[in-house]
Amino acid sequence: MQPQLIRDLEALLGPKAVLSAPEDLMLYEYDGSVELGSPRCIVFPTAASEVAGIVRLANQHQTPIVGRGAGTGLSGGAIARSGGIVVAFSRMNRILEIDAENLRAVVQPGVVNLDLSRAVDHLGLYFAPDPSSQKSCTIGGNVSENSGGPHTLAYGVTANHVTGLELVLTDGEIVRIGGKTIETSGYDLCGLFVGSEGTLALVTEITVRLMRKPEAVKTLLAVYDTLDDTTETVVEITARAITPAACEMLDGFTLRAVEDYVHAGFPKDCAAVLLIEVEGLTEAAEAQAAEITEVCRLHRAREVRAARNNEERNLLWRGRKEAFGAMGRISPMYYVQDGVIPRTRLPETLRRIDEISRKYDLQIGNIFHAGDGNLHPLILFDERDREQFARVVAAGGEIMRHCVEVGGALTGEHGIGMEKNELMPLIFTPDDIALMERVRAAFNPAGRLNPGKVLPMGKACGEIRVPPTPASAANSK
Amino acid sequence: MSQPAQASFARLLDIVGSANAVTDAAGIAPHEVCGVNPAVVVSPADATQVAEILRFAGTEKLAVIPTGGCSKLGIGSPPARYDVALDLSRMNRILSYDPQDLTLGVEPGVRIEDLLRTLAEQKQFLPLAVPFSDRATIGGIVAANSSSPLRHGYGAARDFCLGMEFVTGEGKQAKSGGRVVKNVTGYDLHKLLIGSLGTLAVITRVNFRTFPMAQAQGTFVASFPDAESAFSFCRAIAQSVLTPQMLEVADPVSADFLLSTQAPERIAVQQWAVIVSAAGHPSVVDRSARELDRLAGPNKFGELIHLKQWESFALTRIREFPRLVLEAAPDAAIFRIGVLPAGMPSLFKDLSEIAKVYNLELATLTRASGIMFAAFFPQAWSKAPSPVTAALVKGVFHICALPQNCSQPMLEWCPPQLKRMGVDSWGSRRDDFPLMRRVKNSFDPKNILAPGRFAGGI
Numbered sequence: 001m002q003p004q005l006i007r008d009l010e011a012l013l014g015p016k017a018v019l020s021a022p023e024d025l026m027l028y029e030y031d032g033s034v035e036l037g038s039p040r041c042i043v044f045p046t047a048a049s050e051v052a053g054i055v056r057l058a059n060q061h062q063t064p065i066v067g068r069g070a071g072t073g074l075s076g077g078a079i080a081r082s083g084g085i086v087v088a089f090s091r092m093n094r095i096l097e098i099d100a101e102n103l104r105a106v107v108q109p110g111v112v113n114l115d116l117s118r119a120v121d122h123l124g125l126y127f128a129p130d131p132s133s134q135k136s137c138t139i140g141g142n143v144s145e146n147s148g149g150p151h152t153l154a155y156g157v158t159a160n161h162v163t164g165l166e167l168v169l170t171d172g173e174i175v176r177i178g179g180k181t182i183e184t185s186g187y188d189l190c191g192l193f194v195g196s197e198g199t200l201a202l203v204t205e206i207t208v209r210l211m212r213k214p215e216a217v218k219t220l221l222a223v224y225d226t227l228d229d230t231t232e233t234v235v236e237i238t239a240r241a242i243t244p245a246a247c248e249m250l251d252g253f254t255l256r257a258v259e260d261y262v263h264a265g266f267p268k269d270c271a272a273v274l275l276i277e278v279e280g281l282t283e284a285a286e287a288q289a290a291e292i293t294e295v296c297r298l299h300r301a302r303e304v305r306a307a308r309n310n311e312e313r314n315l316l317w318r319g320r321k322e323a324f325g326a327m328g329r330i331s332p333m334y335y336v337q338d339g340v341i342p343r344t345r346l347p348e349t350l351r352r353i354d355e356i357s358r359k360y361d362l363q364i365g366n367i368f369h370a371g372d373g374n375l376h377p378l379i380l381f382d383e384r385d386r387e388q389f390a391r392v393v394a395a396g397g398e399i400m401r402h403c404v405e406v407g408g409a410l411t412g413e414h415g416i417g418m419e420k421n422e423l424m425p426l427i428f429t430p431d432d433i434a435l436m437e438r439v440r441a442a443f444n445p446a447g448r449l450n451p452g453k454v455l456p457m458g459k460a461c462g463e464i465r466v467p468p469t470p471a472s473a474a475n476s477k
Numbered sequence: 478m479s480q481p482a483q484a485s486f487a488r489l490l491d492i493v494g495s496a497n498a499v500t501d502a503a504g505i506a507p508h509e510v511c512g513v514n515p516a517v518v519v520s521p522a523d524a525t526q527v528a529e530i531l532r533f534a535g536t537e538k539l540a541v542i543p544t545g546g547c548s549k550l551g552i553g554s555p556p557a558r559y560d561v562a563l564d565l566s567r568m569n570r571i572l573s574y575d576p577q578d579l580t581l582g583v584e585p586g587v588r589i590e591d592l593l594r595t596l597a598e599q600k601q602f603l604p605l606a607v608p609f610s611d612r613a614t615i616g617g618i619v620a621a622n623s624s625s626p627l628r629h630g631y632g633a634a635r636d637f638c639l640g641m642e643f644v645t646g647e648g649k650q651a652k653s654g655g656r657v658v659k660n661v662t663g664y665d666l667h668k669l670l671i672g673s674l675g676t677l678a679v680i681t682r683v684n685f686r687t688f689p690m691a692q693a694q695g696t697f698v699a700s701f702p703d704a705e706s707a708f709s710f711c712r713a714i715a716q717s718v719l720t721p722q723m724l725e726v727a728d729p730v731s732a733d734f735l736l737s738t739q740a741p742e743r744i745a746v747q748q749w750a751v752i753v754s755a756a757g758h759p760s761v762v763d764r765s766a767r768e769l770d771r772l773a774g775p776n777k778f779g780e781l782i783h784l785k786q787w788e789s790f791a792l793t794r795i796r797e798f799p800r801l802v803l804e805a806a807p808d809a810a811i812f813r814i815g816v817l818p819a820g821m822p823s824l825f826k827d828l829s830e831i832a833k834v835y836n837l838e839l840a841t842l843t844r845a846s847g848i849m850f851a852a853f854f855p856q857a858w859s860k861a862p863s864p865v866t867a868a869l870v871k872g873v874f875h876i877c878a879l880p881q882n883c884s885q886p887m888l889e890w891c892p893p894q895l896k897r898m899g900v901d902s903w904g905s906r907r908d909d910f911p912l913m914r915r916v917k918n919s920f921d922p923k924n925i926l927a928p929g930r931f932a933g934g935i
Binding site for chain 2: 104152156179182184196212215286340342343409434436440454455
C-alpha cells in the first residue's frame with residue numbers, strides 16, 4: 001500500500017498526476033548539472049489551486065517541495081536535494097494571453113521559452129531572454145533562475161522582462177505581485193522573487209514583456225589566430241561603447257568539436273572566433289557592423305565574415321547554442337561554470353584558465369558570453385575516474401576564485417543552486433548571508449521550499465560541492 | 478525628542494563629530510518630512526558611522542530617516558516618528574569608475590549633476606534624467622525611484638543598478654548584487670531598496686552600469702488635436718521599427734506649460750504634443766525623423782518640429798515636470814500612475830472628468846513606456862491654498878483601479894495638510910501588502926527606519 005502522502009496527493013490531483021515508482025523517480029533525480037537527488041514523488045498540477053493544495057499537503061506531511069520546469073538548469077535548482085515532492089509544471093503550459101498592443105504576454109510556468117516567441121512571431125514580437133536551452137527550458141524555470149542568454153547583453157536577463165507574478169506561498173495562499181504595468185507602487189517584489197531559485201514561493205503565472213523584432217540583424221563571425229587578439233577585441237568593443245546585441249566567444253578546442261557536429265562553418269584551424277550580432281534600424285546595424293569589423297581587423301582578425309542570409313545566421317547560432325551538446329560527443333561528462341568578470345579583465349582571465357587547465361591536466365573548453373564577461377568554462381572529464389573528478393572540482397574552484405578576485409561574481413545566469421551555495425561566502429559576508437536567510441525565512445519559514453539551495457548550509461564552506469555520484473550522462477543544454 | 482532621547486544626543490555627536498550634527502531650527506527645517514521635524518540632523522562620513530548610528534538608534538528606539546538633497550522628502554506618508562535625519566550628503570564620493578568596463582560605484586550623497594558631468598568627460602551617462610536635478614542625490618533618486626523619461630530607451634534603475642551596499646535597521650552592513658553587468662548570485666535585495674523611501678535600509682553604495690552617449694541625437698515634437706490621435710501616434714511608434722530613447726505625451730495644458738509659455742521663443746505646439754527623442758548614428762536620427770513624420774500622419778497639426786536649439790530647454794522642462802508644477806502651484810496634487818499604453822486615452826478622459834467635478838485644472842505628462850503623471854491644481858495656476866480634497870484623491874484611486882485603466886497609482890505630491898487629514902498617498906491596501914510587511918520585518922525588525930512613511934503604514 002502507498003504511503004499516506006502519496007495517497008493524499010492522488011486524492012487531490014488524481015492518480016495520473018502523481019508518480020512514485022522507483023523507475024519514475026530516477027527520471028527526476030537529475031537536471032542539467034552534475035548533481036543528483038531522489039524525490040519521494042513527482043506531481044503534475046494543472047492549476048494554481050492544485051499547487052496550493054500540494055503545498056498544504058507538504059506542510060501536513062512536513063515534506064520538502066521543489067518546483068521543476070524542464071530540468072535543464074545547470075546548478076541543481078530543480079533537484080530534490082532533501083527528497084520530498086517535486087512539483088513538475090509541465091502540465092501548466094498554456095499561454096493565457098497575448099496582448100500585442102501593450103507588448104505583454106501572460107503565461108503559465110510550464111510554457112517553453114521558445115514556444116512563446118513562436119506564438120508571437122506572426123505579430124513581429126518575441127520574448128527576449130534566450131538561454132541556449134530555449135527549445136526546452138520553461139519560462140517558470142527562467143523566472144526561478146533569472147536566466148540569461150546571448151542576447152541579454154543588449155536586453156537584460158529575465159528579471160528585466162517580468163512585470164507580474166502569481167505566487168503560491170508556503171502556507172498555500174495564492175497572491176499576485178506586480179502586474180501588467182511597468183511599475184506598481186510599493187516594494188519591487190517581482191525584483192526579489194525573480195531569481196530566488198524556488199526558495200521563496202512557487203510561481204504559477206507570469207506576466208512578461210514582449211519585444212518588437214528589429215528591422216535589421218547583422219551576424220558577424222570574426223576568426224582569430226590567437227586567444228589574446230580575440231579577447232582584446234572584446235575589450236575594445238566594450239571600451240568603444242559599441243553595444244552589440246550579442247558577443248559570443250568560442251575557443252578553438254570548442255569550435256572544432258562543434259564544427260564536427262553542427263557544420264556551422266567555423267574554421268577548424270583557428271584559435272578562437274567571435275560571434276557578434278548587431279541589430280536595430282538598418283542604419284544602426286550597418287554603422288555598428290562597420291565599426292565592429294574595424295575593431296576586429298585592428299586586433300588581427302584573419303577574417304570577418306557576415307552571414308549572408310537567415311540560413312547562414314541560424315547555422316552560426318546553432319553552432320553556438322548546440323555547443324554543449326557537441327561536447328557530449330567528445331567527453332563522457334563536462335562540468336560547466338558560469339563566473340562573471342569585469343570585461344576589462346577578459347584577456348588575463350582566459351590566460352589564467354589556460355594555466356589552470358595545464359596545472360590540473362584537464363581539458364577546458366571556453367564558449368561564453370564575452371560581451372558581458374560571463375564565462376562558461378567547460379571542464380571535460382570521465383565520471384568513472386574519481387581521481388580526475390577531484391581535479392575537476394579543484395580546477396573549478398580555482399577559476400571561481402579568480403573571478404571573485406578580479407571583482408566578479410559566482411554566477412551570471414545559471415544560478416547558485418546546490419552547486420555553488422557553499423561558495424557564497426567568497427562574495428558575501430556573514431551579515432550579508434544572514435539578511436538573505438532572514439528574507440528567506442520570511443517567506444519560507446519552515447525551510448521546506450527547495451531546501452539546501454542558494455544559501456550555504458554551513459558544511460564544506462567555500463568549496464564547490466563534490467557530488468557523491470556524478471550524473472550518468474552529459475546531455476545537450 | 479523625548480527626555481531620554483535627549484541624553485542619547487551626545488552619543489550621536491560622538492559618532493559623527495559635533496561639526497557634523499545640527500540641532501537648530503534653521504538647520505533642521507530642510508529635513509522636514511510631511512510636516513514632521515527631526516530633533517537632530519547628523520551627517521555620517523561613511524558606512525561604518527551609518528551602522529553605528531543605526532545600532533544606537535535601535536537601542537534607543539529613535540526613528541531615523543535618511544536624507545540627501547532633501548528634494549523628495551514630501552513623497553510618502555507622514556512618518557509616525559522621526560527623531561534623527563541621517564544626512565548622507567557628506568558621503569559623496571565616486572568610489573569606482575571603470576569607463577572601459579562601463580561600470581560605476583558611488584556613495585549615496587553624490588549629486589546627479591556632478592556625476593553626469595564626470596561621466597560626460599568619458600562620453601558616458603546614466604539614464605537618470607530626474608527632477609530636482611540640481612539637488613537630487615543618487616541615494617534619493619534610487620530610494621524614491623525617481624522617474625526618468627529616458628526609461629523608454631534604457632530602462633529604469635532596477636534595470637541598470639548592478640548592486641548596492643547598505644546598512645539595515647539593525648545597524649548591520651550588508652550588500653547584494655555586485656559590480657559586474659550580469660549577475661544572479663544570491664537574492665537581489667537591492668531591487669527592494671529601489672523606491673523603498675528609506676524604510677528598509679540606508680544605502681551606502683550603489684553600483685551602476687553606465688551608457689555611452691550617442692553620436693547624434695534629435696528631439697521632435699508633433700502636435701495633435703486630441704488625446705486619441707496623440708496616443709495613437711505613440712502606439713504606432715511602438716509598433717514600428719523605431720527605438721526612441723524618449724517618448725512623452727503632454728496634454729494641452731502641459732504642452733503649453735512645458736513648451737510654449739515659458740519658452741524664450743515659442744515652440745509652436747498646439748493642443749496635444751508628443752515629444753520623441755532618437756539617438757544613435759546620425760543616419761539613425763535622420764531615418765527616425767522621416768519615419769516619425771510618416772507615422773504622425775495627416776492627423777497632426779502642421780509639420781513635425783525638429784527642436785534643434787530648443788532641445789535642451791524642452792528636455793529640461795520634461796525632466797523637471799513635477800518640480801515646475803509645484804513651483805507654479807505649490808498645493809498641486811501629482812499622481813504617478815502605472816498605465817498600459819492601450820489604457821492611456823481612457824485614463825486621461827476619466828481624470829479630466831474628475832478635474833471638472835472638483836473645478837480643478839489637470840495637467841498630464843505621460844511616459845509612453847507606461848507612466849502617467851497627473852497634476853491637479855487650481856484653475857489658471859492660481860497659488861490659492863489647497864483646493865485638492867480627500868474626495869478627489871479617493872476618486873482618482875477609484876478610477877485607476879478600474880479594469881480598463883489597470884493601473885497602480887501613487888499620490889507622489891500633495892499638500893502635507895491633506896495627508897495629515899488622513900489621505901493615504903498609497904491608496905488602499907493591496908493583496909501583496911502582507912508580503913511587503915514581511916520584507917520590512919526582515920530588514921528593519923525594530924521599525925526604526927522611516928516608520929509609517931511607506932505603503933500600508935510600513
